[in-house]
Amino acid sequence: MSTLPTDHAAATPPVGVTPSLLSYPLGEQLPASGSAVEVAPGVFWLRMGLHFALNHINLWLLRDRMPHPSQAGVMQEGWTAVDCGIDNPATRAAWLQVEEQVLKGLPILRVLVTHMHPDHMGMAHWLCERWQAPLWMSTSEYQSAMLACTGLSNFGGDPTVQFFAAHGWNKAEDLAVVKSRVGYYPSMVPKIPGAFVRLMAGHQVRIGDRVWACISGFGHSPEHMALHDAESQLLISGDMLLPSISTNVSVYAMEPDGNPLQLFLDSLDKMAHLPNETLILPSHGRPFKGARARISQLRAHHDERLSELLEACRTQALSAHDALPLIFRRALDVHQTTFAMGEAVAHLNMLWLAGRLLRQRDAEGIYRFSATQSSAKPMGA
Numbered sequence: 001m002s003t004l005p006t007d008h009a010a011a012t013p014p015v016g017v018t019p020s021l022l023s024y025p026l027g028e029q030l031p032a033s034g035s036a037v038e039v040a041p042g043v044f045w046l047r048m049g050l051h052f053a054l055n056h057i058n059l060w061l062l063r064d065r066m067p068h069p070s071q072a073g074v075m076q077e078g079w080t081a082v083d084c085g086i087d088n089p090a091t092r093a094a095w096l097q098v099e100e101q102v103l104k105g106l107p108i109l110r111v112l113v114t115h116m117h118p119d120h121m122g123m124a125h126w127l128c129e130r131w132q133a134p135l136w137m138s139t140s141e142y143q144s145a146m147l148a149c150t151g152l153s154n155f156g157g158d159p160t161v162q163f164f165a166a167h168g169w170n171k172a173e174d175l176a177v178v179k180s181r182v183g184y185y186p187s188m189v190p191k192i193p194g195a196f197v198r199l200m201a202g203h204q205v206r207i208g209d210r211v212w213a214c215i216s217g218f219g220h221s222p223e224h225m226a227l228h229d230a231e232s233q234l235l236i237s238g239d240m241l242l243p244s245i246s247t248n249v250s251v252y253a254m255e256p257d258g259n260p261l262q263l264f265l266d267s268l269d270k271m272a273h274l275p276n277e278t279l280i281l282p283s284h285g286r287p288f289k290g291a292r293a294r295i296s297q298l299r300a301h302h303d304e305r306l307s308e309l310l311e312a313c314r315t316q317a318l319s320a321h322d323a324l325p326l327i328f329r330r331a332l333d334v335h336q337t338t339f340a341m342g343e344a345v346a347h348l349n350m351l352w353l354a355g356r357l358l359r360q361r362d363a364e365g366i367y368r369f370s371a372t373q374s375s376a377k378p379m380g381a
Ligand SMILES: [Zn+2]
Pocket: 001, 002, 003, 115, 117, 220, 221, 239
């Protein structure tokens, strides 16, 4: 899953920032299943279901033309699909409906995936096979998807259990569930196309009449690619910039000392220069304008969490599991706790790696974070 809708995420914007700074030019309009809404000339918005608390993903169809594979000098009209939905019967049915109602008899010429998470990647194999279309994505995302497909993922199994236990989550029945989740990724992404075309930061990708610049993003997934058409002021932001929930930023078992929150915040810098008029096409929620305002909200949101954690760690050394109620102010089920733990460690690691918190393993092998002398100055100072 890509993002965890959290209490702290969006319903209440941080103090001092009014939600009206974001605007939604398409109003309440949503594409019905299997149909599309044209958001800019040749750019179509599709919406497909997800069986999570986060119940939908936005996909994009871009009018395209590419050299015909077997007729030299002939250009073929068609589409580029951006992101795919998870692989299940409902998504397959929705894609078949799109084929009838939206594609206008033209083929999908290319499948471009922003990142490897199941809701974005699941149907890539099916679409690529069905249309004999190449897959375009970044190398890190492609390779991570290959690995996760084998069950060796960050979502379950022994390494994940050990990682959570070391961060204070020790309830045996919960960890049994986590252990059994080795099939979680392959259940939604059963297969990965056998080859891909590499996207890299700064690449310019011509899709139909538009040229999109790749903007890499880190902290949410290994090497997320957003697409920016500067001329038309459009940004396909994937999961890196969302209007109403905060992007999930987690530390995972494979890289336990990682600093994804710092990476995420640094990645937002790459989008902070975008004019406020830019229409942002996010993977979840509605298309919106107000990139700068949204980025300020997200920064303020994370700053607030970091300050609260730092404050709490002054009174007593906390494990990530101890910190959950500070960050998530509601009951979490096991599934939500896995994402919440990853987020809690991301915040604690950022403070630890910045020298604001000290990390020590206690007698039971649990990491506990306590405030250091140098943490006296306020966050953001
Ligand atoms: Zn994602």
